[in-house]
Amino acid sequence: MPKDTKEDEQKTERFNMFLSPSEMKAIEDWAWANRIRSKSEAVRILVQMGLILDNNAFGLASDFLDLTEGFGNKSLATLETISKDDPEGHSPENLQRLVVETFELAIETHERLTYLQQRLSMILQPYQALKSHNSFEDAKYHLLSAQADSLAKALQTKVDIYELKKKHDLLPKDEERNEE
Structure with missing residues (x-):
């Protein structure tokens, strides 16, 4: 998402593009389903949503694949043992x-x-804001909100896991000493 885009920025840049009839129909159908009045506005919103997804989707998918591969390998090793x-x-x-x-x-x-859930939330919140006809600037605020929520949830997860390890006496000895 470009950081220098402002809510009240004038839309003065023009460019022409060619689309196939099926692409045009898909845009018109999407605009109709989302109650967007013009093809230009529909294309602008789709481009903004595409930028959000493009900036985040590959990293998220890569992390997810790493997680599933790691979990599978460790699970199989434990079962084998x-x-x-x-x-x-x-x-x-x-x-x-x-x-x-x-x-x-x-x-x-x-x-x-x-x-991964938090990263996905950071993609979906601004995406949903754009889809709900909020401005690009509002979508950036949704992204900041999602980042703050993500940090709070990450901290809470760390605390919960620490308490669980403590309850089951699984803390490394140096963590037990630091606690006192």
Whole structure:
């Protein structure tokens, strides 16, 4: 989203473009469905929404793919360890270690999913603002609001995870000392 676009900025720049009949129909249908009166305004809003998505979608998709791959690999490794016929593999100490590893995997996955959810929210809030006929400037304020919400939720998630680890005595020894 361009940072120098102002709400009251005059729309003085013109350019011509050619569209196929199906592209024009898609724009007209979208404009009609969203109660936008002119094709020019519909194209302007679609361009603004496209800029928001283009600036964020690839990173979000990449992070999501990394998360699913990491979760899959760690889950399979844990399941493989559990299913081994090793006589030592099912000792109480090894089972406790597997429980702790599984717990840590669940926490890591929760943290990363929360992060992805917050990033998605930072894309969708300004996108929805534009789709609701708010100005580009309003969409930027929605983005700032989403960023503030994201930081607050991230902090709360960290606190919740810390409390959960503390409850189950899974804090590293240096974190326990820092707490006192």
